Amino acid sequence: MAQAVVTLRIMPESPDTDIHGVQGAAEQLIDEFVGEKGEKRVSIEPVAFGLNALKITFVMDESQGSTEPLEQKIAVLHGVGSVQVIDVRRAIG
DSSP, X not given: OOEEEEEEEXXXXXXXXXXXXXXXXXXHHHHHHHTSOOOEEEEEEXXXXXXXXXXXXXEEEGGGOOSHHHHHHHHTSTTEEEEEEEEEEEEOO
16 A cells, blocks of 8 residues: 555644644644654644644555544644644655
8 A cells, every 4th residue: 555645734722722732742643543653744834813723744554544533533632623634645656
C-alpha cells in the first residue's frame, strides 16, 4: 500500500483557547493513530478576530483507511471546536 499525506484543520472553541495545549494533545493522538511517532508539519494560521486555526500535516499508511476515528478523538479534546480533513494526497516514491 501507498502512504497518504493528510492535513487536518483544528478550530479552537474560542480565541482564548490554549492552542499549544491542543496541539500537543492532537499530536499525541495522531502518533497513536499512525502507530509510530512520525514527522508532522504544524502551522498556526489566523482566521479572524484573534481566532487561530491549527493545521497539522502527517503521513499515514493508506491501509488504515479513514481518518474518521482520529477526527472523533481530536474533536472531544478540551478546547477543540471542530476538526476537518482539508487535504489528502497519495505519496509516491
